[in-house]
Amino acid sequence: MAIFNLKKLLLKKDITKLIEGLTVSMGVDVCIKDSAGTMLYGTGGDYLSGLPITVDGKTVGWIYGENVSKIAAMASLLNYIVGAEVQKKALAAETLNKYSELTMLYDFVEKVNAFNVKEIAEFLIKHVSEQIRADNVSVMLTDEITGMLKLVAESGGESGNGGAQMSAFGIAGVVMHSGKAEIINDCRSDPRCAMETGSVSSLICSPIKAKEKALGIVMASTIEPFNYTADDLNFFCTLVSQAAFAMDNARLYESLKEAFIKTVYTLAETIEKRDPYTGGHTKRVKEYSVAISANLGISAGDKERLELAAVLHDIGKIGVSDNVLRKTAKLTDEEFEEIKTHTTCGRDILSYIEELKGIIPGVKSHHERFDGRGYPDKLKGLEIDLIARIIAVADTFDAMTSDRPYRKGLPFGTALQELRKCSGTQFDPTVVEAFFKAVDNNKINPENQEKIIRGDNNDACNSDSR
């Protein structure tokens, strides 16, 4: 605590009034000086009698008067006021400390749920570091495969050089096993810390527990000895338990999402199996689409939608009859009309799944053309969903370069020329540009496929992609 400021107290209006009133009614004249001898109150005659004003046995000032007996009562009163003031200050400081913790907790709880596990760990470290004295704060989680504690995030770095792995056998392991948080202020004399690196003197360690299961541990430590208190532990554990819930939720959400995506891929795979000639088409369309989007600066949410839409773009083909879908000869007008229904059919299927509604425009419109001559809605230019405009390029490019039973695929370079030729008519020029950038960056390349030029084709973009 800071040294008590007697001057500040004496500047308070009610205190000044009180002293003034007392000196008048008691008929004494006094002056008050601080411990350094600076005059704080009164004009100060040459009084010889003085009494100290003390806080916890330390003199913070003096009161002087004609004789001791006359100022004794006033000295006791001042001592009492100073004592009360000191207590008030201490309470205020403690209240402020709790208030800081509370606002931080508010902030933490409010934001922590929007993150993934690693981000939660980092967020936790940031908040712990702000409130608790520590040179290093580390979060370790049980690796689902090896079952070992693995460092996920840490601050400070100093003591984390390999210490993370070591401590999996030391105190971290103990806490993980017991499920109980610990304070160890003198690591060097605690046998459980034998494995801790030499740079740790004091530490707080808590398990990350969600639904009675320990997911891992969090440890805050200092290089120099430090005295962690029960209050520190309390706050530490409160934050950790909030983070534990959030991590558990994030894990559940992540596994749910993974299951969902796997289902989507299975669905796509089912379609592909019906049309064996297009093997791997879906996967390549997705890869090309992602490569294109990297040069278009789209949001993370749009990227997720794009991936799903690319994987499911031909889902509607489930409604196209086998004899049309697998036909190798040129399609009649009627058959082509049937093929076209795969766009609207895709929309119908996806409309039943709430989580996939967002990708409907991408799926339904992937055969629209930039010049408005596509299907099913003859949308034009920017009326076409960006995701559909990207898939259109990726889909057509793969169709052109893939072998079909009735023709060989175009060589990579020729297909690129075709894309360029159709830019602005069939395709959005911005998307085509992004595709070429991806080629330049080697994100899209011819791999090792051998291609044979198909001599008689002069409108490859249209004839290949159904």
Place this chain on the structure above:
Amino acid sequence: MPAILIADDEQHIRMLIEQTLESLEDEGVDILTAQNGEEALETIKEKRPELVFLDVMMPKMNGFDVCNTVKNTLGMKEVYIIMLTAKGQEFDKEKGAESGCDLYITKPFSPKELKSKAREILGL
């Protein structure tokens, strides 16, 4: 001597802000308090603090009215006024702008941010 006024009818909020800014006193900053709008206005007129933390919901005169009087009626534009508003009680941004307040902070406030803001405004 630069001064800061804390105007809030809730004693514990005054105490918390006072405690938050305590170390500024050692740098020569005068910390003043007021318990209601009228007292706040009187103190601002008399002591001309550089910075005022002004609670919105106060008896006798609310924060918006105090701010409006200071900034618009009295033309004391140089006084930096930060409104304090309770969480959940949506701050009326339109009224805030009309009254000419410089910033608003939601309670519970972060002591750390409040202090660094105060330092920034006083140029410390």
